[in-house]
Amino acid sequence: MKNSKLWLIALLIFVWACSGEKTTETTVTPEVVLKPYPAFNADSAYAFVQKQVDFGPRVPGTKGHAATKAWMISTLEKYDWSVQSQDFQAKTYDGLTWNLSNIIASYNPQATKRILLAAHWDTRRIADKDTERLNEPIDGANDGASGVGVLMEIARTIASQELKPEVGIDLIFFDGEDDGEPENAKVTNNAQIWWCHGSQYWSKNKHIPNYSAYYGILVDLVGAKNARFYREGYSRQYASGIVSKVWGNGSQLGHSGFFIQQDAPEILDDHYFVNAIGGIPMVDIIEFSPEFGFGHYHHTHQDNMELIDARTLKAVGETVLFTVYQE
Numbered sequence: 001m002k003n004s005k006l007w008l009i010a011l012l013i014f015v016w017a018c019s020g021e022k023t024t025e026t027t028v029t030p031e032v033v034l035k036p037y038p039a040f041n042a043d044s045a046y047a048f049v050q051k052q053v054d055f056g057p058r059v060p061g062t063k064g065h066a067a068t069k070a071w072m073i074s075t076l077e078k079y080d081w082s083v084q085s086q087d088f089q090a091k092t093y094d095g096l097t098w099n100l101s102n103i104i105a106s107y108n109p110q111a112t113k114r115i116l117l118a119a120h121w122d123t124r125r126i127a128d129k130d131t132e133r134l135n136e137p138i139d140g141a142n143d144g145a146s147g148v149g150v151l152m153e154i155a156r157t158i159a160s161q162e163l164k165p166e167v168g169i170d171l172i173f174f175d176g177e178d179d180g181e182p183e184n185a186k187v188t189n190n191a192q193i194w195w196c197h198g199s200q201y202w203s204k205n206k207h208i209p210n211y212s213a214y215y216g217i218l219v220d221l222v223g224a225k226n227a228r229f230y231r232e233g234y235s236r237q238y239a240s241g242i243v244s245k246v247w248g249n250g251s252q253l254g255h256s257g258f259f260i261q262q263d264a265p266e267i268l269d270d271h272y273f274v275n276a277i278g279g280i281p282m283v284d285i286i287e288f289s290p291e292f293g294f295g296h297y298h299h300t301h302q303d304n305m306e307l308i309d310a311r312t313l314k315a316v317g318e319t320v321l322f323t324v325y326q327e
Helices: 002-025 044-056 062-078 141-160 196-206 231-250 268-274 311-325
Strands: 082-091 097-107 114-120 168-174 215-220 227-230 259-263 282-286
Touching: 044 062, 044 141, 044 311, 062 082, 062 097, 062 141, 082 196, 097 141, 097 215, 114 196, 114 268, 114 311, 141 168, 141 215, 141 311, 168 196, 196 268, 215 231, 215 268, 215 311, 227 231, 231 259, 231 268, 231 282, 231 311, 268 282, 282 311
Parallel strands: 114 168, 114 215, 215 282, 227 259
Antiparallel strands: 082 097, 097 168
C-alpha cells in the first residue's frame, strides 16, 4: 500500500511537470502594434530655424523678439491651432523689468488626454562664454531656434496630414529662459533663480485652471551637428518612464546614435519647473554631455546657422512626432 501511494504521487508529479512544460512552450508574447505616423520634414524644420535667425537675436524688448512673436502666432493660427499669448513681467538679474510672453498653441483642445511639448523662443543677450564681443547678443540658432523649429514643423505636419494623433497636444514656447546671470556676475538676491522665467511663471499660473497633461517633452539645443542626447538627471528623477519611452522610440526609429542610453547630470531647464511646480512629468531632450557638458558653441557667437544640421533636427523631430502618434 505504501509503495502504491509513492507510485501515484510520482505519476502526478510527472503529469504536472509535463503539463507545465507544454504551457511554457505554447505561451505567445503579444505583438506590439505600432500606430501609423506621418513623416517629419527636416528641411522644413531647418527653414523654420533659419526664419527665426533672420529676425535677429530674440532678446526681449527688441525688434527681433517682437517680429518673431508675431510670426509664430500668425503661423500657428494659419495651421488652425488655437493660439494664445500669456503675457507677464519678470525682473532680470541686473534689475531690469522685462515684458515677456509665453506662446501657447493647442490641437484638439477638447481631448482630455493631452501631451505637452515645449521649447524656449528667446535668445541670450550676451555671449559670456565667448572670447570676443562678449556683450553682444547671440544668434541662438541652436539655443532657442532649433527647439522652436522642431515644434513648428510638428504643428505644420499635423495640420497638413489627414492622419491625426488621437490625443490633444499643447505646444508651449517659453519666453525669458536664457537670461540668467553670468557666472562672474554679482547679484543682489542669490536665492532667486534668474533663468527660465517663462516656465516658472506658467507652472504657477497655468493657461487653463487645473491644467494637466499625461506627460511633457522639452526640446532644447536639438539642432547641432553630431549632437548627442543623454538621459538628463531631472528627467530621470521626475519622469523615468517617459525617458525610457522617448529614448526607446528614438532607437527604434534608427536614431540610437543621437539618443544615447547613458545618464547625464541634472540641468536647470524649463522642464524642472514644469515637473517640480507644475506637477507634470516632463523630460528634456538637450545636448549636454556627462563628460564635457555643453557644446563649444554654448552662449557664444558660434551658435549660428553653420552649426545646424537637418539630420539632427530629423532625429529629434521624428522621435517626438512618433511618440505623440503612439498615444
